[in-house]
Amino acid sequence: MKTTRVYAPASIGNVSLGFDVLGAALTPVDGTELGDVVEVKEADVFGLTVSGPFAHKLPPGEDNNIVTLCYAHFMEEMVKLGKPVHHVAMTLYKNLPIGSGLGSSASSIVAAFQALNVHFDRPFDDNQLLLMMGELEGQISGSIHYDNVAPCFLGGMTLMTGDKDQVTVSLPVSPSWYWVICYSGISVSTSAARDILPKEVDMATALTFGRQLGVFVHALHSQDFTLAASVMNDVIAEPYRKSLLPGFDEARSFSMAQGGLAFGISGSGPTVFAVCDNAENAEFIREWLQANYVQNEDGFSHVCRIPQKGTVEQQVKE
Known part of the structure; x- marks a missing residue:
């Protein structure tokens, strides 16, 4: 019996200065599996099983699960292509907390689509899959955006183009940077975090946003990572969203000191991230955040790097 299993990593959306257009995949340096896993196997009828440390946080019923919606959408697109379809059973291993700002819904979506695509002998290319992933992510957050699904799927740091023919491009990353998350x-819904934002930004803010993003992309390509770090400042969302994050200002002050x-803020929060250029500082900041920013037993902190690869197809023993 054919079984396909895919892991999709956590991700940072926005990366502070790139609201809705910049994202980065994450992998903990200690080997922790920080991401969701979806398994697909042959079956007579469709079914979905959910397990994992955060499975109990999901809405009950397979019809209310985003993986079921991914399956339905994938099959619709297969039929449009004239490809043969058949039922499968799917299992979601929910390792990422919901509403965490770590691309939890994106991880489930990406793992589901990639697992289905691999299982059905890859009928869709990466860009076609990204368009489907973005559409399903939009059903969760209220608007189509790719800053989590793209890096989660492809790995690395990705910049969204706004072009459906090429949804994203890859950016260079500093080999010396550590990302403490x-x-x-606590939980912060993406839609609630969007509602707190102003509907318009003033000219000065728009100019600052454009300048910072342009300088950041140039600096990465020039390998001027000091310059890149100097413009990692969120002028769009953070001034408003930090009010939803208890202890944010203290965490920032300590980390920068x-x-x-x-x-x-990672995505919509409440997860925060600090960028460091050495492992010792990163671990020291991680320990402080674990002790001082975490609010309950669900919280955690990791030192991460940005992986070159996103989804990973895992071997399944029959």
Whole structure:
């Protein structure tokens, strides 16, 4: 019996300065599996099983699960292509907390689509899959955006183009940077975090946003990572969203005082991240965040790097 299993990593959306257009995949340096896994196997009828440490946080019923919606959408697109379809059973291993700012819904979506695509002998290319992933992510967050699904799927740091023919391009990353992430344990919904934002930004803010993003991309390509870090400042969302994150200002102050190059909100929060250029500083900041930013038993903190690869097809023993 054919079985396909795919892991999709956590991700940082926005990366502070790139609201809705910049994202980065994450992999903990200690080998922790920080991401969701979806398994697909042959079956007579469709069924979905959910397990994992955060499975109990999902809405009950397979019809309310995003993986079921991914399956339905994938099959619709297969029929449009004239490809043969058949039922499968799917299992979601929910390793990422919901509403964490770590691309939890994106991880489930990406793992589901990639597992289905591999299982059905790859009928869709990467760009076609990204368009489907973005559409399903939009059903969760209220608008189509790719800053989590793209890096989760492809790995690395990705910049969204706004062009459906090429959804994203890959950016260079600093080989010396460590990314300390800390999930506080509380939940912040993406839609609620969007509602708190102003509907318009003033001219000065728009100019600052464009300048910072342009300088950041140039600096990465020029390998001027000091310059890149200097413009990692969120002028769009952080001034408003940090009110939803208890202890944010204290966490920022401590991290920057201990050698952090940049500090910001991962996606919609409550997860925060600090960028460091050495492992010792990163671990020291991680320990402080674990002790001081985490609010409950669900919270955690990891030192991460940005992996070159996103989804990983895992071997399944029959």
